[in-house]
Amino acid sequence: MAVIEIKNVAKRFGEYQALHDINLTIADQEFMVLLGASGCGKSTLLRIICGLETATEGEIWIGGKRVDHLAPKDRGISMVFQNYAVFPHLTVFENIGFGLRMQKMSNDDVKRRVERTAGLMHIEQLLTRYSGELSGGQRQRVAVARALAMEPDVILMDEPLSNLDALLRMEMRAELKGVLAESNTTAIYVTHDQVEAMSMADRISVMHEGKIVQAASPIEVYRNPAAEFVAGFIGNPPMNFLEATPQGGGKFSVAGHSFDGPSAANSNLQFAIRPEDMTLAENGFPAVAKVVEPLGAHLLVTCELDGKLFRAILDSEMQVKPGETLKLAPVKDRIRWFDPETTLAVA
Amino acid sequence: MTAATTDVAEPSQDTRKAGRFVYVAGVVLLCAWVLVPLYFLLINTLSSPEAVNAYPKSFIPEFDLGSLTFFAGFDGILTALKNSILVAAMTMVMSILIGAPAGYALSRFEFRGKELFRLLILLTRAFPLPLLALPLAVMFIRTGIDDTVFGLALVHTTLAIPFAVLITFSLFSGIPIELEEAAWTLGCNRVTAFQKVILPLVLPGITASAIFAFVISWNEVFAAAVLTIENRTLTAFLLQNLDTSPLHLKFAGGFILVVPALIFIFAVRKYLFAMWGIANR
């Protein structure tokens, strides 16, 4: 059982505050993805959990035990580094067995464990090679195998796939998820790739400027972003925003049309809708198409609406030319509202 | 690769030939620069006193071992050789033991005045040794380490340390911190991670800087001449005795000085190449 609890963790580098009061609980055997833009503090948080960095404030608990004061080796964790960190002076076999040898495991046991883990990662045939003789993808597999061989309670991964090409990344994504699901470990996976996050995670924690903005299942994060930042960060292209002014009685005027909004609110709000939740309808917003991008499966149309850029994903069969005026209507139950003061979602 | 072939996108046959010629000529010249004096030294060492002073010279050695046997029988030369090796070895060990941790600290930790510290290390080389010789001699006499192998090794160590620190600093800096961190997460503490990961990776470079320290000590003559009387190193011993010797003995003495250093460097050349990043298997 390895529940990870992060309690009120803050980190300052001199004047600079990299993490603000982080609170997060990760369930046993959960696959948690930390998602956020570059520089938002993902690695810093991971390194604090791992013990490579000390928090300025707060506590880390793993498996019901406080571990802040413990060295990395005593926390029952393994880490996969962004740049692999495969030891260049050791063979693949010795790399994978490194941690086991440190535990003084017998030669036979090391051999058995290394071969099994190498099998999982499909690198049995590379065991006698050195890291200089491996491709990036193979090195990646070695790094993961080395972490898995420890059979840790917790495995931490810092953008492990970021250096691979798109195809290999997709392959490794599925493979890694499969291997981890079988290994009963709690995993924290750092990435700035939202596709990776959406496809692998049990839960996603979206980070922004040293804070966790939302921690929820991928579909929840996608459908019900807790803040404007999440709405604008997740989804490709991200959500559209339009100004909404209250008309009383829970009605809001958006680009000349009236919509039912949050009944409690009577200040200006942001109306948000995903591009794929727009349909063509007679009573829709009139929008002038600016750029038309056929993406194969769909048609991405960037229009001008209410003086702002507005994107819609339409059926690829549609014939749309730039300059044409489209009538776009949102799917009613997909509309989301945000308070521009707090930037948080309002229901 | 030569400049001629890299600068031009598609070099003609002629420029390529010319480049090749310059390259070969350069290599030959450099080799000659090192080898010709050594060869003369060898010939003259192996020649009889008459042949050494004769003109024109023969380019084929006579294999007259007279000068060398003279030295072999020369009183104190073996002690001097032993002292030289002892001092150089102690210098090697001490400069690495002190220099490598300093290099590690410089590359891995942030502390106030780090840049200044690095500069100061270099500045120690700016003090001319003759300036320090007298105060050092006085200090050595007071502490009772004057005229000892250890005392001289201390002086040589201070000469070698700046290089040891700077070489090891760049060695450690060249090793990604993630390798160490990975070792920490895999069950190592700072010491075992250093032993199992960092040390194997820097060993060739450390060896190279140790050799450098050895050679610095071996070649150093001023401090050796000033600070020792009985326990002279080979350089100081020969300098003292050859001053007034006939020419053939000077040659033989020079030969005796050069050869051990050459043999030593030849034996560890692999590590020297490693320092320059040239694979030599």
Ligand SMILES: Nc1ncnc2c1ncn2[C@@H]1O[C@H](COP(=O)(O)OP(=O)(O)OP(=O)(O)O)[C@@H](O)[C@H]1O
């Ligand atoms: N040792 C340090 N000293 C000073 N500032 C640091 C240090 N480490 C990180 N930071 C700062 O803390 C912030 C968060 O860094 P962190 O490495 O956690 O970002 P990240 O989310 O992992 O980004 P990326 O996706 O680019 O890896 C950055 O602004 C960074 O400049």
Ligand SMILES: [Mg+2]
């Ligand atoms: Mg990072």
